[in-house]
Amino acid sequence: MLQFKELSIQKAPHSCLPQLSLQGKWLEEIGFCVGYAVNVIFADSCLTLTTDTTVDTHYCVLMVESKLMRKRPRTQLLLNGFLLKKYGFNTGDRVGLHLSPNRIQITKINRFMLAETA
Numbered sequence: 351m352l353q354f355k356e357l358s359i360q361k362a363p364h365s366c367l368p369q370l371s372l373q374g375k376w377l378e379e380i381g382f383c384v385g386y387a388v389n390v391i392f393a394d395s396c397l398t399l400t401t402d403t404t405v406d407t408h409y410c411v412l413m414v415e416s417k418l419m420r421k422r423p424r425t426q427l428l429l430n431g432f433l434l435k436k437y438g439f440n441t442g443d444r445v446g447l448h449l450s451p452n453r454i455q456i457t458k459i460n461r462f463m464l465a466e467t468a
Contacts, residue, residue, distance in 0.1 A: 355447040356459065359439055367431020368441040372454070373417065377425045381452040384425055388412035392437050397456040399427070 362369035391398040417426040448455040
């Protein structure tokens, strides 16, 4: 199972707002199954998505959905613009996804810090 993924925040279709689309079998492998409610927590410059109902959450805004890709269902989690914009994630930002069971932590990747450590 993957422990880390790196993605870019894209521009939402028909909008100038940012959008992050997470999709694939790996979502189900870490516990994000179709129909599950996803809790969103923002702390320490990190968005945490969890399906754990015992976690004290600020709000629940997302649902894991199924999207048809090439006539086959595919698990998808879509974070829309207002949520991302509110917490400082913008179109073009590189983000890192730290994956663990029932949890995805999303943080910005600072390219300058990566260059200094290399």
